Amino acid sequence: MKTMLILIGIAVVLALALLVAIAAADALNRDVRPTPGPTPPVATPKITRATLKNGLPVWVVTRHELPTVNAVLQIKAGAGMDGAKPGLSTMTAALLDEGTATRSSLEIAKAVDMLGASLSAVGGIEQSSVSLQTLSKHLDPALALMGDIVVHPAFASDELERDRKSRLQSLKQQKDQATTIADKVFNLVVYGEDHPYGHPIAGTVASVTAITRDDIAGFYDRYYRPNNAVLIVVGDVTVDQIVPSLEKAFAGWASKPIPGDVTAAPARPAARATGVYLVDKPSAAQSEIRIGQPGAARTASPDYYALQVLNTALGGQFTSRVNLNLRERHGFTYGARTSWAYRRGDGPFVASAGVFTAKTDSSLTEFMRELKDIRGPRPLAPSEADFARNALLRGYPRRFETPDGTAGVLADLALFGLPDSEISNYLTQIAKVKSDDVTRVASQYLSPDKMTIVVVGDLAKVRPGIEALNLGTITVLDPDGKPVVAQ
Amino acid sequence: MKLPPLGCALGALLLTAAPLEAQMLKVPTETFTLPNGLRVVVHEDHAVPLVAINVWYHVGSGREVTGRSGFAHLFEHMLFQGSQHVGDDKHFEIVQEAGGTANGSTTSDRTNYYEVVPSNFLETGLWLESDRMGFLLQAMTQAKLDNQRDVVKNERRQNYENRPYGMTGIKLGELLYPADHPYHWPTIGYPEDLTAASLDDVKHFFSEWYNPNNACLVVAGDVKPAEVKRLVTRYFGDLPAGPKHEPVTVKPVVLEADKRAVLEDRVTLPEIILAWPTVPLWAPDDPALDVAAEVLAQGKTSHLYQRLVYQEQSAQNVTAFQFSRPLAGAFQMSAQAREGYDLSHMEKAIMEEIARLAKEGPTDEELTAAKNSAEARSVFGLQTLLGKADRINSYMTYRSQPDLFNEELENVRKVTAADVKRVVQTYLTRPHVVISTVPTGKKDLAAAVPGVQP
Numbered sequence: 001m002k003t004m005l006i007l008i009g010i011a012v013v014l015a016l017a018l019l020v021a022i023a024a025a026d027a028l029n030r031d032v033r034p035t036p037g038p039t040p041p042v043a044t045p046k047i048t049r050a051t052l053k054n055g056l057p058v059w060v061v062t063r064h065e066l067p068t069v070n071a072v073l074q075i076k077a078g079a080g081m082d083g084a085k086p087g088l089s090t091m092t093a094a095l096l097d098e099g100t101a102t103r104s105s106l107e108i109a110k111a112v113d114m115l116g117a118s119l120s121a122v123g124g125i126e127q128s129s130v131s132l133q134t135l136s137k138h139l140d141p142a143l144a145l146m147g148d149i150v151v152h153p154a155f156a157s158d159e160l161e162r163d164r165k166s167r168l169q170s171l172k173q174q175k176d177q178a179t180t181i182a183d184k185v186f187n188l189v190v191y192g193e194d195h196p197y198g199h200p201i202a203g204t205v206a207s208v209t210a211i212t213r214d215d216i217a218g219f220y221d222r223y224y225r226p227n228n229a230v231l232i233v234v235g236d237v238t239v240d241q242i243v244p245s246l247e248k249a250f251a252g253w254a255s256k257p258i259p260g261d262v263t264a265a266p267a268r269p270a271a272r273a274t275g276v277y278l279v280d281k282p283s284a285a286q287s288e289i290r291i292g293q294p295g296a297a298r299t300a301s302p303d304y305y306a307l308q309v310l311n312t313a314l315g316g317q318f319t320s321r322v323n324l325n326l327r328e329r330h331g332f333t334y335g336a337r338t339s340w341a342y343r344r345g346d347g348p349f350v351a352s353a354g355v356f357t358a359k360t361d362s363s364l365t366e367f368m369r370e371l372k373d374i375r376g377p378r379p380l381a382p383s384e385a386d387f388a389r390n391a392l393l394r395g396y397p398r399r400f401e402t403p404d405g406t407a408g409v410l411a412d413l414a415l416f417g418l419p420d421s422e423i424s425n426y427l428t429q430i431a432k433v434k435s436d437d438v439t440r441v442a443s444q445y446l447s448p449d450k451m452t453i454v455v456v457g458d459l460a461k462v463r464p465g466i467e468a469l470n471l472g473t474i475t476v477l478d479p480d481g482k483p484v485v486a487q
Numbered sequence: 488m489k490l491p492p493l494g495c496a497l498g499a500l501l502l503t504a505a506p507l508e509a510q511m512l513k514v515p516t517e518t519f520t521l522p523n524g525l526r527v528v529v530h531e532d533h534a535v536p537l538v539a540i541n542v543w544y545h546v547g548s549g550r551e552v553t554g555r556s557g558f559a560h561l562f563e564h565m566l567f568q569g570s571q572h573v574g575d576d577k578h579f580e581i582v583q584e585a586g587g588t589a590n591g592s593t594t595s596d597r598t599n600y601y602e603v604v605p606s607n608f609l610e611t612g613l614w615l616e617s618d619r620m621g622f623l624l625q626a627m628t629q630a631k632l633d634n635q636r637d638v639v640k641n642e643r644r645q646n647y648e649n650r651p652y653g654m655t656g657i658k659l660g661e662l663l664y665p666a667d668h669p670y671h672w673p674t675i676g677y678p679e680d681l682t683a684a685s686l687d688d689v690k691h692f693f694s695e696w697y698n699p700n701n702a703c704l705v706v707a708g709d710v711k712p713a714e715v716k717r718l719v720t721r722y723f724g725d726l727p728a729g730p731k732h733e734p735v736t737v738k739p740v741v742l743e744a745d746k747r748a749v750l751e752d753r754v755t756l757p758e759i760i761l762a763w764p765t766v767p768l769w770a771p772d773d774p775a776l777d778v779a780a781e782v783l784a785q786g787k788t789s790h791l792y793q794r795l796v797y798q799e800q801s802a803q804n805v806t807a808f809q810f811s812r813p814l815a816g817a818f819q820m821s822a823q824a825r826e827g828y829d830l831s832h833m834e835k836a837i838m839e840e841i842a843r844l845a846k847e848g849p850t851d852e853e854l855t856a857a858k859n860s861a862e863a864r865s866v867f868g869l870q871t872l873l874g875k876a877d878r879i880n881s882y883m884t885y886r887s888q889p890d891l892f893n894e895e896l897e898n899v900r901k902v903t904a905a906d907v908k909r910v911v912q913t914y915l916t917r918p919h920v921v922i923s924t925v926p927t928g929k930k931d932l933a934a935a936v937p938g939v940q941p
Contacts, residue, residue: 028721030572033581034614037607040536040709065534066869067510109787113856116863135510135863162800169803169825172755176651285644318579328576331637334645354645387584394586394605401535402870
């Protein structure tokens with residue numbers, strides 16, 4: 001009996017101890033960050049393909065979650081093909097939905113409104129695109145409208161004159177906006193006005209005034225061809241369902257050899273010693289800063305992925321070095337960032353921020369410090385590289401959340417001629433990047449002694465401070481990027 | 488009305504569009520309330536392995552006191568500076584290392600905070616949100632406040648002072664609403680008030696408003712409701728409830744006479760803004776005013792676009808919208824006059840088109856287009872988890888119901904041509920505000936008082 005009681009007693013004690021242990025394990029200790037569960041599998045989009053009779057490639061990703069369809073027609077030519085007529089590609093795109101052989105501008109707009117759809121055309125730097133978003137129940141009539149503006153645009157003279165007038169007015173308005181001036185002047189100085197990445201995509205007053213209907217019809221005839229395009233469809237439809245509708249919608253659109261090589265990468269401009277370019281914006285509350293140089297092309301080379309990690313750490317998100325420095329440590333700005341515009345050729349790398357006028361010189365100092373430090377003096381620590389890699393890898397599924405996002409990923413594959421495997425290859429490659437790789441690409445691609453520094457602000461207040469920094473030769477430009485003769 | 492020859496093609500489209508079934512919006516939710524008053528809504532959607540965690544506090548700039556304008560928004564910034572257990576400046580770091588995004592925003596009526604993270608980081612997100620709901624002040628310092636004060640002043644410079652026409656909206660609120668109305672002062676605040684904000688203000692505001700019983704948490708995405716309930720109870724269950732507040736009440740805004748103002752700005756083109764006091768969000772006349780805005784000046788088919796931008800080519804752009812908020816609404820219109828035209832010309836055309844709509848009402852075609860657009864917009868709005876979470880939270884915060892998606896759409900479908908005529912006649916014929924923003928030194932371009940020579 002006694003033994004029995006002791007045994008029971010031990011059992012009770014053990015049970016109590018176990019309960020306490022469970023309670024302790026379950027007690028909330030807020031000092032301990034929760035451990036994430038297992039990483040959910042990344043569902044990358046499955047692309048099915050077809051080719052229309054006229055040669056137009058069609059890529060379809062079927063998603064039935066919502067009764068919607070997004071369709072993006074990418075034409076593989078944009079402002080890079082403007083030649084000596086800046087604005088030509090964007091004017092061509094803008095006129096597509098302003099009238100066709102059988103529908104007026106107003107009739108197109110009314111028909112789109114009636115479907116509750118959105119249909120738009122825009123010219124980019126290396127591509128032009130026509131985008132449709134519709135409920136799937138209206139898909140056929142919506143595709144018919146999309147096909148009509150792509151295959152039968154009228155380019156009517158009165159519509160051209162309307163666009164010209166609006167565009168000339170908006171070119172003047174661009175000078176109201178310091179951010180727009182800064183971007184335009186930066187690209188112009190870095191690449192020069194004859195380079196596809198240097199000339200203003202919306203055109204200049206002279207070019208927009210001079211462009212004729214024949215120029216536009218010619219651009220359309222050369223580049224808007226099924227064999228120079230791809231149609232990307234994401235949404236509540238399968239390739240078998242949509243192809244018959246597309247055959248009808250794009251009937252009469254014929255392939256034709258494309259003159260020249262539209263996919264050729266433009267040459268990298270010659271490097272120059274760091275120079276400072278100032279644009280006056282009297283009584284501006286902030287100075288808009290742009291610092292950068294030609295960056296890198298979108299390729300599947302290891303450097304591309306290392307640059308992704310670099311940018312995430314340097315200026316690609318809130319917790320990046322430049323934002324923590326200029327915003328969180330110093331309070332100079334509402335936000336500072338760096339970005340790489342990946343193109344067929346070496347698109348621009350730029351560090352940018354709008355900063356308090358009185359802190360313009362200090363902001364330049366901090367920006368330059370960060371650009372220099374990451375190349376060697378304060379290289380990316382392994383922990384920073386881990387952080388940036390995690391942010392990229394774990395953040396990847398967000399790109400596929402919306403039909404638009406998915407279409408964007410596919411559009412990049414098409415634009416840069418990358419294989420479908422690049423979607424998963426991206427993850428493999430990012431995972432391989434080490435902090436040493438980041439330091440290597442930082443010193444290779446960032447040249448603080450060969451940068452263009454643009455400041456748009458109240459020069460009476462900011463110029464003396466900038467001069468004292470001795471960053472390089474100072475040139476004063478007007479909002480069009482033309483030198484201002486000293487008074 | 489005689490249809491143009493190509494009206495037939497349009498008619499054919501109409502026929503294919505009209506008989507199709509009206510779209511139903513399916514956003515299933517589960518709702519529960521913790522003993523401390525925190526309301527929680529879970530929306531389960533496994534389409535992508537993500538979760539949106541979205542908290543709304545029912546406090547915005549409308550609750551600010553005299554001399555502390557902009558405080559609710561400045562306070563929003565403080566919530567990213569670290570709480571007791573999470574640590575200083577860790578919030579963004581933790582979310583971004585998880586591959587997520589985070590942000591917050593403040594309006595006159597509410598403040599929201601969210602993170603969208605991979606669904607295996609659900610618990611991390613709830614830990615972050617619960618820590619700053621319960622343990623913010625333990626980590627608050629004067630240095631953090633001073634830093635974010637500078638950041639917010641820069642936000643004001645960037646989005647208002649240095650932005651073309653950026654100061655017009657501030658003036659509009661001041662003229663439209665009386666000095667004691669919660670919508671009178673700007674959410675971004677006046678610079679001197681931002682300077683005056685103290686650490687005591689931060690402490691007081693937190694204790695007063697940042698309590699579970701004044702908040703609503705929506706969790707939307709790749710989650711199981713039972714698991715969410717378990718975790719939310721664990722992380723938020725022991726946070727104490729705070730004071731209860733009576734809802735804000737305001738009298739309907741009535742202007743005795745037109746109010747006119749002229750602002751000078753560093754802009755190329757003059758812009759006119761007109762605003763009429765109307766009805767609050769979800770009031771019976773709200774959807775008809777939305778339709779009126781669409782017919783008057785939204786998109787290429789609208790009356791004023793066709794008249795001023797397309798035919799006459801005197802305007803660079805025109806806009807109209809019914810800006811309805813929980814306590815009051817305003818119908819706002821604007822036009823930018825091209826070189827060679829002044830704002831009197833814009834105002835005259837706007838008033839004439841309002842009069843015409845009041846007399847004729849919209850066409851059947853215009854009404855159908857407006858309804859179809861509303862339907863499509865509602866569906867497109869369901870594409871992101873964050874978009875859904877924010878909508879659910881607005882329904883919960885202001886109406887205590889998680890799913891008004893279909894009711895809202897149904898209210899647009901019920902609008903008749905007679906309703907549109909009536910609301911235009913009722914609201915847009917009353918005294919209103921007219922602001923001319925002109926290029927510096929060019930007051931002659933401002934809209935003159937009708938009948939009075941400038």
